[in-house]
Structure formats: C-alpha cells, structure tokens
Amino acid sequence: MTIFEMKDDPQSKIEEAIRNPRNLGEMKDADAIGTVGSADCGDMLRMWIKFKEENGRKVIDRATFQSFGCQTAIAVASVATELLKGKTTAEASAMSGEELSASLGPLPPVKIHCAQLVEGALRSALSGEQTQTASPRSTSTTLLQSFASDSASEKKMKIVFQPDEPRERDERDAR
Numbered sequence: 001m002t003i004f005e006m007k008d009d010p011q012s013k014i015e016e017a018i019r020n021p022r023n024l025g026e027m028k029d030a031d032a033i034g035t036v037g038s039a040d041c042g043d044m045l046r047m048w049i050k051f052k053e054e055n056g057r058k059v060i061d062r063a064t065f066q067s068f069g070c071q072t073a074i075a076v077a078s079v080a081t082e083l084l085k086g087k088t089t090a091e092a093s094a095m096s097g098e099e100l101s102a103s104l105g106p107l108p109p110v111k112i113h114c115a116q117l118v119e120g121a122l123r124s125a126l127s128g129e130q131t132q133t134a135s136p137r138s139t140s141t142t143l144l145q146s147f148a149s150d151s152a153s154e155k156k157m158k159i160v161f162q163p164d165e166p167r168e169r170d171e172r173d174a175r
C-alpha cells in the first residue's frame with residue numbers, strides 16, 4: 001500500500017478525525033438536544049445544536065456531540081457537525097448517515113450503523129427543536145447518566161473516547 005493510499009482510505013480518514021475531533025463536548029446554550037442509543041452495540045451519542053438567523057433563514061450555527069461509542073461514530077459525528085453548519089432544519093433532517101459521513105469515504109458494511117447513530121441523534125435533536133427547545137432537565141442530564149439510567153441499564157459500556165487509547169474496538173469490529 002502506498003502512502004497516498006493509506007491517507008486516502010476510510011480507516012485512515014477515521015483515524016485522522018479521531019486524532020483531531022471537531023465539536024466535541026456539551027453545549028450549554030443549545031437550542032436542541034438529541035440522544036440516541038444503539039440496541040445492537042450499546043453505543044450512545046448525544047448531539048447539541050444551536051441555531052442562528054442568516055439571510056432571513058434559521059440555520060444551524062453550531063453542532064457539538066458527546067459519545068460513548070466506537071471510533072467510527074466519533075469520526076462521523078466530528079465531520080457531520082462540521083457539515084451541518086449553515087443548514088436549515090429541513091436540509092439537515094434530509095441528510096442520511098451516508099451523506100453525513102461522506103467525507104470519510106464509503107464505510108464498510110459493519111460500520112454503516114455507526115453513521116446511522118449520528119443520523120439518529122441529529123434527527124432526535126431536530127424533531128425536538130421543531131416542537132420545543134431543550135429543557136433544563138435534558139441539559140442537566142449527562143450522557144453518562146443517560147447511559148446508566150434504567151432504560152439503558154441493560155446496555156454495556158464499550159468505550160469512552162480517549163484519543164490515545166488503543167484502537168482495539170474498531171479492529172475487532174472490522175473482522
């Protein structure tokens with residue numbers, strides 16, 4: 001494999017996104033919050049969205065995320081939160097996991113649900129935004145608390161994002 005191929009393949013792009021994740025962390029003044037968990041793998045992702053007015057349109061100003069999930073979900077959330085800037089609710093709602101992860105290249109079949117986790121968190125946030133803004137209760141509940149709540153008690157925690165951790169999880173998933 002050449003150096004060019006190594007840098008251009010999806011796994012290298014995912015690793016690069018993990019080394020420098022964008023928009024990671026809770027947003028205190030968010031207008032909308034969405035949380036989603038995967039029943040299949042137990043991973044969980046929360047997304048915060050802040051809107052602004054631009055040329056008479058309400059568009060996404062910023063989006064941030066936290067994840068108890070695999071590296072691929074974190075990488076997709078990183079690129080997706082960048083991609084969402086300037087999108088209206090309708091435009092963002094229409095985006096699939098494949099579109100949100102497009103800059104990473106085509107994901108292997110075992111990783112497609114990781115992008116769908118990000119899509120789910122986005123849809124959850126936007127559907128709430130259409131009817132109500134984030135409640136104080138939702139902002140005070142951390143992702144870890146949600147993960148440990150009764151409804152999630154059967155799920156197992158797989159990984160807490162640490163940039164320097166070994167990448168055993170993705171290697172195992174790729175098999």
Ligand code: FES
Nearest residue numbers: 041043070073114
């Ligand atoms: Fe479950 Fe990636 S989101 S393995």
